[in-house]
Amino acid sequence: MFNASEFIEESILKLKEEIGDRKAIIALSGGVDSSVAAVLASKAIGDRLLAVFVDTGLMRKNEAEEIYNIFKGDLGINLKIIDKKDLFLKELSGIKDPEEKRKIIGRLFIEVFEEVAKENGEEVLVQGTIAPDWIESEGDIKTHHNIALPSGMVLEVVEPLRDLYKDEVRIVAKELGLPDKIANRQPFPGPGLAVRVLGEITLEKLEVCREANAIVEEEIEKEGLNKKLWQYFAAVLDTKATGVKGDVREYNWVVAIRMVESLDAMTANVPEISFAILKRISKRITSEVPNVARVVFDITDKPPATIEFE
Numbered sequence: 207m208f209n210a211s212e213f214i215e216e217s218i219l220k221l222k223e224e225i226g227d228r229k230a231i232i233a234l235s236g237g238v239d240s241s242v243a244a245v246l247a248s249k250a251i252g253d254r255l256l257a258v259f260v261d262t263g264l265m266r267k268n269e270a271e272e273i274y275n276i277f278k279g280d281l282g283i284n285l286k287i288i289d290k291k292d293l294f295l296k297e298l299s300g301i302k303d304p305e306e307k308r309k310i311i312g313r314l315f316i317e318v319f320e321e322v323a324k325e326n327g328e329e330v331l332v333q334g335t336i337a338p339d340w341i342e343s344e345g346d347i348k349t350h351h352n353i354a355l356p357s358g359m360v361l362e363v364v365e366p367l368r369d370l371y372k373d374e375v376r377i378v379a380k381e382l383g384l385p386d387k388i389a390n391r392q393p394f395p396g397p398g399l400a401v402r403v404l405g406e407i408t409l410e411k412l413e414v415c416r417e418a419n420a421i422v423e424e425e426i427e428k429e430g431l432n433k434k435l436w437q438y439f440a441a442v443l444d445t446k447a448t449g450v451k452g453d454v455r456e457y458n459w460v461v462a463i464r465m466v467e468s469l470d471a472m473t474a475n476v477p478e479i480s481f482a483i484l485k486r487i488s489k490r491i492t493s494e495v496p497n498v499a500r501v502v503f504d505i506t507d508k509p510p511a512t513i514e515f516e
C-alpha cells in the first residue's frame with residue numbers, strides 16, 4: 207500500500223542530497239505532476255528553487271492568477287510568472303498546421319526557460335516526470351540524465367516522481383495540502399488552448415475558446431461529474447456558421463464540446479451525459495461568450511478520433 211507521508215519524507219531527503227547547495231529551476235504548469243514536484247523541491251531547498259510559470263496566453267481562464275495565489279501566496283514558493291503572451295501569439299500568427307503549432311510552442315518554451323535559467327544561474331532542473339511517461343516509451347531505468355539547452359548550458363535533471371503513477375501523485379498532492387483544484391485537475395495539453403483553436407490562432411478565437419472552456423469546467427464541476435470524466439472541454443472550429451440573435455442574423459464561430467471517460471488516454475469513450483446539462487452549457491456559451499453562433503457536441507470515441515481536436 208502506497209504511503210504518501212513516507213514518500214514525502216524520503217523524497218525531500220533525496221532531493222536535498224541530489225541538489226546539494228546548488229540552485230534548481232522547475233517549469234510549473236499548474237498540472238498535478240509539476241505542482242507536486244515543485245512543492246517537494248521547495249521543501250527540500252527553499253528559495254534556492256525557482257519555479258517558472260510561462261504565461262503563453264494559451265492557458266485557461268485566470269490560470270496565471272490562480273497559480274500565483276496558490277504557489278506564491280499560500281505555499282510561499284519562489285515563483286516567477288513570465289508574461290510571454292505577445293511573443294507566443296506573434297510567432298503563432300498565420301500557422302494552421304497542428305504539428306507546426308506544437309513545434310513553435312515547444313521551441314519558445316525552451317527559449318524562455320533558458321533565458322531565465324541563464325539569468326539566475328541554476329544548475330539543476332527538477333521535472334515532474336512520472337512512471338508512465340518513461341516506462342512505455344523507452345524502458346529507461348536511469349534515475350539521472352542531463353539536458354543541454356541550445357546555448358550549450360547543461361542542466362542536471364532530477365525527477366522526484368519517477369516511480370509514481372498518477373493516482374499516487376494525486377494522493378501526495380492532497381497530503382502536501384495542495385487544493386483539490388490542483389490535486390484532481392483534469393489533464394491539459396502542453397500546447398494549451400492552441401490545439402483547441404482549430405486552424406489559425408487569433409486573439410478572438412482564443413478568447414472564445416478560453417471562455418467556453420471555463421463554462422464547461424464550471425458546469426461539469428458543479429454537477430460533480432469531474433470525478434467521472436477524464437477530460438471535459440471546448441474547442442473552436444475553424445469555420446463560421448449562421449446564427450440569429452434578436453432579429454439580427456450573424457455569421458460566427460462554432461464551439462464544439464467534448465467530454466470523455468478514459469483510464470489512460472489511449473482509448474476514450476464519450477459518456478451518455480444528461481441532455482439538460484449539455485443544453486445549459488450551450489445556452490451559457492451562446493449568451494455569455496461573444497462571437498459564437500452555435501454549439502455542437504462531439505460524439506466520437508477514441509479511436510477513431512483523438513481526445514484533443516488537433
Ligand code: XMP
Nearest residue numbers: 308393394395396397471508512513514515
Ligand atoms: P489525444 O488528443 O492524442 O490526447 O488523444 C491524449 C492525451 O494527451 C493530451 N495531449 C497532449 N499533451 N502535449 C501534451 O502535453 C500535447 O501536444 C498533447 N496533445 C494531446 C490530451 O489532452 C489527452 O489527455
